[in-house]
Amino acid sequence: MSGRPAAAPPARHRIEIDGGPSFEVGPEEDALLRGALRAGLPFPYECSVGGCGTCRFELLDGAMASLWDEAPGLSERERRRGKRLACQSRPQGDCRIRVRLGAGEASPAAAPRRMEAVLASRRAITADMVELGFAMPQPPAFLPGQYALLFPAGVPGARAYSMSNLDGQDGLWRFIVRKTPAGRGSGALCDHLPVGARLEIDGPFGHAWLRPTPRDVVCVAGGSGLGPMLSVARGVLAGGGARRLHFFLGLRTQAELGAAAEIDALDRDRVAATVVLSDPQASPAWPGARGFVHAEVERALAAPLDRFDFYFAGPPPMIDAMQELLMIRHRVPFDQIHFDRFV
Numbered sequence: 492m493s494g495r496p497a498a499a500p501p502a503r504h505r506i507e508i509d510g511g512p513s514f515e516v517g518p519e520e521d522a523l524l525r526g527a528l529r530a531g532l533p534f535p536y537e538c539s540v541g542g543c544g545t546c547r548f549e550l551l552d553g554a555m556a557s558l559w560d561e562a563p564g565l566s567e568r569e570r571r572r573g574k575r576l577a578c579q580s581r582p583q584g585d586c587r588i589r590v591r592l593g594a595g596e597a598s599p600a601a602a603p604r605r606m607e608a609v610l611a612s613r614r615a616i617t618a619d620m621v622e623l624g625f626a627m628p629q630p631p632a633f634l635p636g637q638y639a640l641l642f643p644a645g646v647p648g649a650r651a652y653s654m655s656n657l658d659g660q661d662g663l664w665r666f667i668v669r670k671t672p673a674g675r676g677s678g679a680l681c682d683h684l685p686v687g688a689r690l691e692i693d694g695p696f697g698h699a700w701l702r703p704t705p706r707d708v709v710c711v712a713g714g715s716g717l718g719p720m721l722s723v724a725r726g727v728l729a730g731g732g733a734r735r736l737h738f739f740l741g742l743r744t745q746a747e748l749g750a751a752a753e754i755d756a757l758d759r760d761r762v763a764a765t766v767v768l769s770d771p772q773a774s775p776a777w778p779g780a781r782g783f784v785h786a787e788v789e790r791a792l793a794a795p796l797d798r799f800d801f802y803f804a805g806p807p808p809m810i811d812a813m814q815e816l817l818m819i820r821h822r823v824p825f826d827q828i829h830f831d832r833f834v
Contacts, residue, residue, distance in 0.1 A: 504582040509589040516582050524577035529602050533593035537832045539578050540651050546577040553586030601631035605693040617749040619670045633658045635701040635726030636719050639694025643679035650676035653719030667718035699829040701726040706800045713741040713805020723802045728758050738764045741784030785812040796821040802829045
């Protein structure tokens with residue numbers, strides 16, 4: 492019986508880390524970083540979308556395509572020195588790179604996987620914030636506080652959003668997305684994606700997942716950082732035991748208070764919730780805390796702060812302020828501080 496010979500499968504690219512292990516990346520992989528993480532390597536990263544610069548590496552040999560030449564995670568000086576971002580680099584063949592892998596860092600068991608999801612639900616939280624629920628066949632397990640990459644059709648690149656629910660083994664991942672004025676990705680997700688539409692999702696990723704310790708937990712959320720902090724809070728409460736939760740939510744004005752209703756659904760016997768408005772309007776009168784949310788954390792919690800585990804998510808200035816508060820002013824051990832940096 493004659494016929495055409497079977498086509499050879501596309502070649503996989505071998506990536507050698509100078510002085511370290513090697514791994515393979517398939518031709519379908521969209522970025523070096525995701526390939527390394529799927530291979531189980533502790534490649535350094537935080538945001539996965541070109542903003543933070545944590546996944547910097549040097550290309551010693553081979554060819555890499557750049558996915559975003561102007562990614563803000565690299566300075567011009569770093570570019571001139573040959574630095575690259577693994578989340579914005581795609582191997583074009585076998586390569587040799589130089590990077591310092593993480594050592595001894597705890598990591599979730601589930602490797603990320605790229606999947607096709609279906610938008611199953613949409614729910615308005617505020618005028619510019621929605622919760623989107625995606626159904627996926629047989630997704631990997633995720634831990635409270637992890638995030639995924641969403642690939643809206645017609646929008647270049649990925650958008651990182653954290654899951655707001657717990658992994659119920661039902662294939663449903665929920666995200667809280669805030670529409671920003673110039674955000675093409677958030678606009679596509681909030682305004683143009685109908686229920687029933689399909690979307691590529693890659694995950695889970697992230698280091699700010701809930702650790703099982705006996706300490707009480709402090710969650711600090713700014714804006715759409717509400718999503719991962721709700722997931723962490725729900726994980727604390729689902730874990731049973733005596734751990735208590737202090738939840739701080741920073742918003743701008745009274746118009747955003749619909750987001751605070753999400754906290755009201757938590758078990759208030761174990762949750763102390765504080766909403767802080769940075770720019771409250773004169774009417775209706777706001778009787779609650781005012782100013783920056785990190786300042787309210789310090790004011791409301793009695794020292795020493797190292798008796799808590801801290802989780803926080805929000806705009807970069809809030810992340811920086813929380814780091815300065817906890818690491819410098821109060822000397823909270825680093826292994827009790829958990830966040831993922833997004834820009």
